Structures are given as C-alpha cells and as structure tokens.
Amino acid sequence: MQVTLTFFTHATGWHKPLPDIDSPQTLVLVFSEPDNQQYQQVFDTLQEKYAHSIIAGCSTVAGIFNEHLIDNGLVVGIIHFHSSYLALATAELHYLEDSYLAGRAIANDLNAPDLKGIMIFSDGLNTQGNELINGAASVINQQKVTIVGGLASDKMQFERTWVLFNGQATSHRAIGIGFYGEKLVFASHAQDGFKPFGPERMITRADNNVLYEIDGHPALELYKEYLGEHAHNLPATALHFPLAIWNEAKDHYVVRTIVSIDETDNSLKFIADIPVGYHTQLMYGSFDNLLDGAELAARNLAKRLPPQQPVLALTISCSGRKLVMADDTDQELEATLENLPAGSQQLGFYSFGELAPIAEGGQCGLHNETMTLTVLYEGS
Numbered sequence: 001m002q003v004t005l006t007f008f009t010h011a012t013g014w015h016k017p018l019p020d021i022d023s024p025q026t027l028v029l030v031f032s033e034p035d036n037q038q039y040q041q042v043f044d045t046l047q048e049k050y051a052h053s054i055i056a057g058c059s060t061v062a063g064i065f066n067e068h069l070i071d072n073g074l075v076v077g078i079i080h081f082h083s084s085y086l087a088l089a090t091a092e093l094h095y096l097e098d099s100y101l102a103g104r105a106i107a108n109d110l111n112a113p114d115l116k117g118i119m120i121f122s123d124g125l126n127t128q129g130n131e132l133i134n135g136a137a138s139v140i141n142q143q144k145v146t147i148v149g150g151l152a153s154d155k156m157q158f159e160r161t162w163v164l165f166n167g168q169a170t171s172h173r174a175i176g177i178g179f180y181g182e183k184l185v186f187a188s189h190a191q192d193g194f195k196p197f198g199p200e201r202m203i204t205r206a207d208n209n210v211l212y213e214i215d216g217h218p219a220l221e222l223y224k225e226y227l228g229e230h231a232h233n234l235p236a237t238a239l240h241f242p243l244a245i246w247n248e249a250k251d252h253y254v255v256r257t258i259v260s261i262d263e264t265d266n267s268l269k270f271i272a273d274i275p276v277g278y279h280t281q282l283m284y285g286s287f288d289n290l291l292d293g294a295e296l297a298a299r300n301l302a303k304r305l306p307p308q309q310p311v312l313a314l315t316i317s318c319s320g321r322k323l324v325m326a327d328d329t330d331q332e333l334e335a336t337l338e339n340l341p342a343g344s345q346q347l348g349f350y351s352f353g354e355l356a357p358i359a360e361g362g363q364c365g366l367h368n369e370t371m372t373l374t375v376l377y378e379g380s
Helices: 036-049 096-110 129-135 219-234 235-240 286-302 321-329 330-338
Strands: 003-009 028-031 055-061 063-065 068-070 074-080 085-092 117-122 146-150 163-165 168-170 173-180 184-191 194-206 212-214 243-247 251-258 260-263 268-269 278-284 313-316 343-351 354-355 362-368 371-378
Touching: 003 343, 028 036, 028 063, 028 362, 036 055, 036 074, 036 168, 036 243, 055 117, 055 129, 055 173, 063 074, 063 243, 068 260, 068 330, 074 260, 074 343, 085 096, 096 117, 096 129, 096 173, 117 129, 117 184, 117 371, 129 146, 129 362, 146 184, 146 313, 146 362, 146 371, 163 173, 163 278, 184 286, 184 354, 194 243, 212 219, 219 260, 219 268, 219 371, 235 260, 235 321, 243 321, 251 278, 251 362, 286 321, 286 330, 286 371, 313 321, 313 330, 321 330, 330 343, 354 371
Parallel strands: 028 055, 117 146, 313 343
Antiparallel strands: 003 074, 028 074, 055 163, 063 068, 063 343, 085 173, 117 173, 146 354, 163 168, 184 371, 194 212, 194 278, 212 268, 243 251, 243 278, 260 268, 313 371, 354 362
C-alpha cells in the first residue's frame, strides 16, 4: 500500500506534489474547510489527475494531517492499494427521514463476500446518523465487515455541510467506500475519555436531535440542577458535560453533545439524534480526560496490530472536542500518532458525528466528542 499525504492552502500551494498513481485501486480522500467555492479549481485538478480513482471527502471545521490541524485549507490522502480493490456508492438525502434508506442503499451497492470495511461520509446537517447506520446494518454482517465514517461539519455555524462527489461539493448526500481483499486489514476503535456520574435516567421525550424530557421532567431544568454553578454559562459549559446514552445491555454507551438550549420549552439540542426509551447519564470531561481517551484509543488499537507494521490511520474526532481542547487540540493528534507503530501516518477530520464500532468487533454506533481511529494496511 502506497500512501502520500499532503495539504493545500492558497498561501502556500501544495505541501507535497501529487503522485502519479491514478488507478481503480487508488483512493483519494479530501477534507476541506467549508467554503468550497474557493477550492473548486483544486477539486477540478484532483478530478483530472485521478480520473480512474475513487475521490471522496467532506467539509470540516479542521482537517487532520499527521499531528497537525489544517483549518484554512484542505488535506488530501492518496492511497494506492496493491492487492485490494475499492468501490463507491452514494445516496441522496432529500429529507432527514431518508437516512435509513440511504444507509441501506449504500450497503446494498457495496456488499460482497470479500468486503472488509465500509467508510461513510454524509451531510452533517441533513442526516439522522443512527438511522443511516441502522440502514447499513440491515444489510451488512458486522461480525465480518467494519462500518466507520463521519458526518461532515462546518465552522460551528450549522449552516451548510457537504460531501465531495464527482468533484463537486454536494449537500443532501451520503457516500460510502467499500474496501475488499484477503490481505487488507481494516480495524477500528473509539474512545471518548469522559466520566459518567450521577444516576441513570430514562429519555422519555425527544424529537430527532432535541431532548425535551428525562424521566418525565423538563430536560433543561434537570440538566441545570445537576450542573449547579456551571449552569450559568450555558451552552458553552455544556461541551464539558455531555450525556451518555447507554445501550439496552448497559455495557456500552455513546456520547451526545449539547449545542444549544431553549429556555421557552426547557429543551436541549444536540449535534446528533437522541433515541427515546434509552437510558442516559450526565458526563464530565476535562482536557486531560479527553487526551487520555485519545491515547487509549490508539493504544488499544495498536495491541491488535503487528508491532513493526506501519499503518494509515483515518482519524475522525469531534468538533466538540476541538472546542474543549481549543489551542491544544493538536496534542490529541500527537498522542494517537505516537501510540501507533513507527512509520504510521494519520489523515482525517473533525466531524458533527463519528461512526465507529461501539466495542471491538461490535456494532457500529454514532458517537459525539469521541476519538475514532480506523487503521488500514495490506498484509503479506
């Protein structure tokens, strides 16, 4: 597997020249700041140079280039597989309710006996992430196939996100890349670093990504009660106090990040959808907690890899983590790269929702404020 990572800014141009490795076995991943119009010429260049390759990507608040953040340009990874092959599928999202059918359509198009993994990128403002996953899971055997990916983000204005399809930045769309081959290793791990506290409670009323009631009580009132002195600076402090959404077996949870509050109806609005009938619990996280989570994600994944095997890590972290970690965000990228085998490279983006298995070898889940790592390499 041949990997070239580079980035482009208008001030400096290309960090590294684009390699001449166009082929049907080449994948070009592009993660760009949201103002796509200023990069259309770059998209056109990639489309022309890699006419036979699969080109995919999405908008993001910041791209990941090894241990660096790129928030005023785009990052590009050109990956040529020697023995593995690829396929691309797409589905439109006219309405949020289309998410399940979109996930199912992508999975149907990519499903095959030697499928190892599916990587999905989707419009971050027009996708019900859980339903997108459920649609794909209705087709795919997740004991054999790993589903990963992320929802596109913008610079926290929540105005427009997009995926790159046929060289164009396109909203209301999801894309999926299928990875196939006996020698391909496709493994993923997710870790947040937050600490649950307080009693578990039931989500009793919610609509998509708006939570109205917990245990039959107004959600905002209950949330303020637990935050105490921290409640006066909402919603800013909410990034440090997300909710854990527990699965039915109570052995795993996913994180949900609050992005705004509504005093008129005492509701909480989240980046991702909130499932009614599930148990929830308040969480707390500091910079050190989140950094520990990033390190643990890489260490746990590295245990499953040959010690001397360099890998490509697709790293998808949350835009909420970036806000919490602020100017020190690159430290979590240093932590992940340092804990992977020597010679590994890292590419990715900050999302409005991360798609990754909830546990090793388990079902894919929709995460927030979580570090997700997916490593790729071709074995001998």
